[in-house]
Amino acid sequence: MADAAARKATQDSLQDVVARYPEVPRLIIVKTDVQRRGVFYTDKALEVLDETLHQVTGTHIFGARDGQLEARPESLLLRDGTSIITTPTPLEDNPYLVDLIDGKLWLVDAGEPVEEVEYWPAPDFYALTSSSGIPMKNIASARPQRLNIFPYRYCTFWNNGNGCTFCDIVCQLKKGKEELQIPARLNPAEVGEVVGEALREPGRFSAVFLTSGSITSGKEPFDDEVDYYIEILGEVGKHFREKKYPSQMIGTAFTKRQLERLYNETGLMSYTADIEVLNEDLFNRHCPGKAEWIGYREWKRRLVEAVDIFGPGRVNTGIVAGIELARPYGFRTEDEALERVLAEAEDLASQGVGTVFIVWSPRPGTPLGDQKNASLDYYIRLAKGLHELRVKYRLPIGFDDYRHCGNHPDSDLSRLLPY
Amino acid sequence: MSTLNAEILHLLEDPTTTKVVATTDEFGIPYAITSTFLQASAAGELVHLELLEKSATNRNLLRSLWFDKKVSVSLLATDGRSFVIQGKPVRALISGPVFRGHYEKVRALLDADLAAVWLIEPEEVVNETFVQRKAEEEERFPFSVHLDRLTVERCNSASR
Numbered sequence: 347m348a349d350a351a352a353r354k355a356t357q358d359s360l361q362d363v364v365a366r367y368p369e370v371p372r373l374i375i376v377k378t379d380v381q382r383r384g385v386f387y388t389d390k391a392l393e394v395l396d397e398t399l400h401q402v403t404g405t406h407i408f409g410a411r412d413g414q415l416e417a418r419p420e421s422l423l424l425r426d427g428t429s430i431i432t433t434p435t436p437l438e439d440n441p442y443l444v445d446l447i448d449g450k451l452w453l454v455d456a457g458e459p460v461e462e463v464e465y466w467p468a469p470d471f472y473a474l475t476s477s478s479g480i481p482m483k484n485i486a487s488a489r490p491q492r493l494n495i496f497p498y499r500y501c502t503f504w505n506n507g508n509g510c511t512f513c514d515i516v517c518q519l520k521k522g523k524e525e526l527q528i529p530a531r532l533n534p535a536e537v538g539e540v541v542g543e544a545l546r547e548p549g550r551f552s553a554v555f556l557t558s559g560s561i562t563s564g565k566e567p568f569d570d571e572v573d574y575y576i577e578i579l580g581e582v583g584k585h586f587r588e589k590k591y592p593s594q595m596i597g598t599a600f601t602k603r604q605l606e607r608l609y610n611e612t613g614l615m616s617y618t619a620d621i622e623v624l625n626e627d628l629f630n631r632h633c634p635g636k637a638e639w640i641g642y643r644e645w646k647r648r649l650v651e652a653v654d655i656f657g658p659g660r661v662n663t664g665i666v667a668g669i670e671l672a673r674p675y676g677f678r679t680e681d682e683a684l685e686r687v688l689a690e691a692e693d694l695a696s697q698g699v700g701t702v703f704i705v706w707s708p709r710p711g712t713p714l715g716d717q718k719n720a721s722l723d724y725y726i727r728l729a730k731g732l733h734e735l736r737v738k739y740r741l742p743i744g745f746d747d748y749r750h751c752g753n754h755p756d757s758d759l760s761r762l763l764p765y
Numbered sequence: 766m767s768t769l770n771a772e773i774l775h776l777l778e779d780p781t782t783t784k785v786v787a788t789t790d791e792f793g794i795p796y797a798i799t800s801t802f803l804q805a806s807a808a809g810e811l812v813h814l815e816l817l818e819k820s821a822t823n824r825n826l827l828r829s830l831w832f833d834k835k836v837s838v839s840l841l842a843t844d845g846r847s848f849v850i851q852g853k854p855v856r857a858l859i860s861g862p863v864f865r866g867h868y869e870k871v872r873a874l875l876d877a878d879l880a881a882v883w884l885i886e887p888e889e890v891v892n893e894t895f896v897q898r899k900a901e902e903e904e905r906f907p908f909s910v911h912l913d914r915l916t917v918e919r920c921n922s923a924s925r
Contacts, residue, residue, distance in 0.1 A: 371831035427857040467861040490860035549868030
């Protein structure tokens, strides 16, 4: 019975899900479904892509579903200001089309226009090169309101084959290095130079964001990663009047000593350590490097400890929603997955740690690359569930919302909250 | 979308016009604020500059956009002319050249931020200028008038 229900949910159309959840904005359901299924840009849509006006793909540390690296639209904006962060997807996987209709870009499904979209605007600094001659867009990148820095494009969990099963960071690093000449490790002074240039553009950025692969080395594990972040953030911080500035870092789950250093020695205001999947057994299977070096329970404990340093509503964790259902070890039904994931998220929320999700995009070159993600119904229930936990425990999500990230349908729902 | 006529466009451009944006919350409770920067776009939309991300108005505008609810905009000129415009928020700009242009104008005038540029499509324009509405009302609803207003003029007589 449960399997039959799960199959039905998988087959639900966008319209079915919109009708089933009238309390969830249609735009957020559309966004989630586009993230779930990906997009295919028609030739007409690509003809209006202008690299002087729009952001094109290039610097992201994760790859596209079709495995290609050529310049295409980085992502899309909906008319409520929400981003759809998605990647080009082969037509045989049934993505939404992005097409040009009467001079405007539209998401199209089964021949029907679904919603108007826009390409992300390019920031001014994308046209510039750094003092060492590197295109600045290869050092920092942008979301509609966020300045991204990916200082280290390798993850040392891969050294002994323990990279996460859904992750293509190393594959993408090789492509980026060979095809785009993106440095694998950024020079902190050069990052500072690019950030300084980016901040000249009025109204363009409301947060600085930093993430990279894990670096296990150091006097204590991950000390080198922390040192590197501190060095980068130090260069960024030179451009601000106050010590603290709106910023987020997604890093490894650091120790209290390491977190205190990050908080006290830099301008960092929020902290994220992605646990990826909220179940100990599945964490061990899908994140063997994180399991080997830290472990599921210790990861959670460190997240909770981070709240003492950064404050409630300034610490969260991210999950790659859908991998908890991946075969052969995943939960058997979406109902079971939802119940178990939300119970773990509530355990964290009750201790001041928020949870956000991204829709899992199975990518080529990863062990799970040939699997399907979950149903739209599942993702909407998960978004509602995580949002409701945020309400129940009064956890703000301002540092990881639609303006500062745009990749989390659950935090989109929290836009209506007064905190 | 209703077209804003020249008179309304003029009122929107006039800095002495009082401009009010009224929205409703999830319970239907109204919330009205003055919108100092309210203006018309080249495409004929009303443009409300929302300076605060978590303001009740910003959240109500988003709710209206998400759930297809109307908002109301009122204009009151110093000479008494008044219009109410009902419409729907159709777009929130948070990035791009239009957003930047408004951001720079706000920053030139105030030490403030800009959360979103809201585009509101007008659907209906009602002339609420009192002298005009009064004439219409008295014409259409003659039984609503208090009789003492209709009596012949008399000199004040001695008290009874």
